[in-house]
Amino acid sequence: MADFEPKIVAFVCNWCTYAGADLTGTSRIKYASNVRIIRFPCTGRIDYMLLLKAFDEGADGIMVSGCHPNDCHYTSGNFHARRRWIMFRSLCDFMGIDIRRIIFSWVSAAEGARWADIVNTTVASIRELGPYDEYRKIAAKPIMEVENHG
Amino acid sequence: MTDNLYMPYLMRIEKVTFEAPGVKTFMLKFINEEDQDKFTFRAGQFGEYSVFGVGESTFCIASSPTRKGYIECTFRQTGKVTNALSNCEEGSVVGFRGPYGNTFPVDEWKGKSLLFIAGGIALPPMRCVIWNALDMRENFKDVTIIYGARSVKDLVYKHELEDWRRRKDVKLITTVDPGGESPDWKGEIGFVPTIVEKAAPSSVNTIAIVCGPPVMIKYTFPVLAKLGFLNENIFTTLENRMKCGFGKCGRCNVGKVYVCKDGPVFTLAQLKELPDEY
């Protein structure tokens, strides 16, 4: 799927990864523009429903990134988030949601270059996987219509 | 598609008026002309106003049926749809389904006096019938309007209140709840039921129309009874949660009555027969 440009939504924490992404910009490091960055006070505030809504609205891949453990501005936000991600990811996998399209990472405010690498590798792998049609195909369509018309 | 009851008219917002904090009035015009000409309604009827992708919301048609070519609605920003509506600017397109429900029997009131009592955001359903009556003013003896709100800035249709105050053939009493008055406030201060008691309008050959928050209604009915108003001569509108507007979705079923079909206009006598479930 060479000409397919995936839509990636990145949920990042304001104090580390967002600052890291800023640093990527100020140090003139180029990275794929497919990513739409959404800023959150902390990874602890990233609600799992937001990720599902991102797939609802047409995202092909999702990135979630925040401070390394023990770096959290609010001391424990990322620890709480990690435990939730562990359970969220296994439930997604259990229900068949493609977890290869959800990339979790810790990126500190100093790791501008690393942020660019993660984004580029993510965009490349999602481009390889192609658009995430299954989720959109089941979007709002009455079951009787599905049964009668497939 | 006439047989799709749920298909709204497409309406363009001609004018947006800021009435009070969180309260706006829309003047709506039909986008396609034939709907405009064919459209008629009577005082007291309501409609389902919708923002596509958000939902539908129920409020009355606030403009008078005697004014052709447009309809108006006034709403407070509280729920999901009213929030979306209040974000719409002039020129944007919204949906309207209606008119639904029964009407104020304005013709039967000819020759009688009219007493309008309204509280806060309930003036819009009344305004429709007030203008309807004033546009045929000669048919009625005297017209009294008692309107109260929490504070001066919460009064809606401020410019029209002035028109009514200037008219010789209308007696207007406006009031604000104690503590809601501004320094230059010249009107009454006090809750609507106490002001009605103070004004003591005569109940002889008079129809009373009362709309307002439940607490105001609860304390105004006894005052009217004391003033000699019969239950058949007191009219009010019921506000139920509604979805379809024509007696199918079951929401507004109170006792044997469907508020969207048999109401929203009821006399106090009819309300007394309903179970206390509204």
Add this chain to the structure above:
Amino acid sequence: MDDLRKRAKELLETSAVKVVIGYEDGSGGKTRTLFAEKPEDAARLIFDSRCVMNLAAYVTKREIKEKGRMAIAATLPVMRSIIQLASEFQVSNDNLLVLGITPESKLLEFTDLSEVEKFVHQYQIEIEARNKEMLEKLEKMTPAGRWKFWTDELSPCIKCYACRAACPMCYCSRCTVDFNQPQWIPVPSHQLGNLEWHFMRAVHLTGRCIDCNACFNACPLAIPLNLLTKKMIEDVKANFGGYQPTLTGEHLMSTYKPDDKENFIQ
């Protein structure tokens, strides 16, 4: 279960409690919940293998709580639910008395909830064998296979929310699906709405569900939705070392350990 009836009658006569929640014979050979308020009602109390409904779903219901102090005939799953509810401040010693029914169907009255906790901690939460097999079968499938399995299994769901109503842990006065600003979960029952509702239910019950199968028994379409919460129980055991409802302990999903293990964060 004569001693249960005798004890319930005493409690009601001395008005130590205002209502005893237990089982009685229902229609069609089923059992149903009995709210014994008068001493003579206690005679209708029964207990046998048919009594599987989780009575703890009623101790958070306004109309029942308002009657006053409650006593509840509690099997092991019901006791676990009560401890979890107590740890979430929904019930306490002064509004609930637990008449335990041991796995050997013996009456065992507890003076307070900490005793119930001790009793509950003697038993591990065990997923039944046939459900374990089903979980393993699903794990062996490809993700696309699981996606097809769940979209098919959830397509008959009519969003009647019986699974929510029958679950003692679903006591929120207004559930997330009942809010429309924002409308997180689509209201209509189409494939997307069904998937996101059951996803949300599994997330909200992670670390709280005690595997009593009330949700599956309530579903009018026998959708295997309890597999989702069972999977969460297995995962919690694998990742965080299992879970038992405790009165004072931390709530599993609202706490953390600095050394929680994972293998997917870059």
Add this chain to the structure above:
Amino acid sequence: MNIDKHIIRKDSLEKLFDILRQNSKTIYAPVSRNSKVIFRKTDNFAEIAAGCIQTDISSKEIAFPRTERLLDYSRSADGISVKGFDSGDIPEIVLWGVRPCDTVGIGELSAIFNWDYKDGIYNNRLSKVTVLGFSCSKADEYCFCTSVGGNPGNTAGSDILFTRLGDNGDFLAEVLTEKGIAVFALATGFFEKAGEIKKEEFLAEVPVRFNLEVLSNNLEKFFESGQWVDLSLKCLGCGVCAYVCPACACFDIQDEAHGRKGSRFRCWDSCAFSLFTLHTSGHNPRDVQSQRWRQRIMHKFSYMPDRLSVYGCTGCGRCSRACPADMNILESLISIQEANV
């Protein structure tokens, strides 16, 4: 009126099924799935769960689906275009193996959907459905169709009603409507003239459990009774009874947007939910479950007969079979009928 009676041999039934399929009819029939029997699209005669007393969910989904699109819209630079429900894409449906208490339910739904305002969408769907009813030869303690004016061999609502003559016998086929004649015309070869047949002998025994008149009179004066609280204490407030019921027509209207496009849906709703009557101000006219259980019974046995001269219950017993808390509407009705009001 003399009903057109025929006999169809037991092994010709499958042939009739195949002929309907060949005539590009979409057949919905009782199919068992996860130990429950529901109406599903099928083209395999053997899959049909013929022996069941009743399906777990009613057949109303054929004309009143749990979710349907009322309109689609799309926003673009020059405004909004809105496209209404298109009846064109509804296939011709044959409802096979439906019991008389479901076919009667279709009549009750139609009364609501055509009360003054004619619901074109519902009527459109219903016009595409041919109902092949099967009389009941077995019943259980939950059935009470005879108490609400029905009976196990009721022809109301069916286009053709089949009645099995004995456990392994052939079928009496009563051709009742134009649509029935159309199906008959497709497979005339299989139908033979029926002689004198005592249909009642082959019908299930359904005792009358309460007197409808006494119940309706009692309900008028039963509104304020404290018994409603005791009757509904077990109710958990879910939507099962309304959603499995063939005569419940309450619905919700919800919009959904995905980017610039979206739709307006109609979907099932239930008076058992608090959201059904909750005002935005927070005021809820029916704040307690007993008021909602009262509304369910009053609406079906007092308000609907009064306004639409048709009861809102067919006595199929599904709500009691499916209820997780075993509320059993029959017991409520019997105790109200016996209450000295």
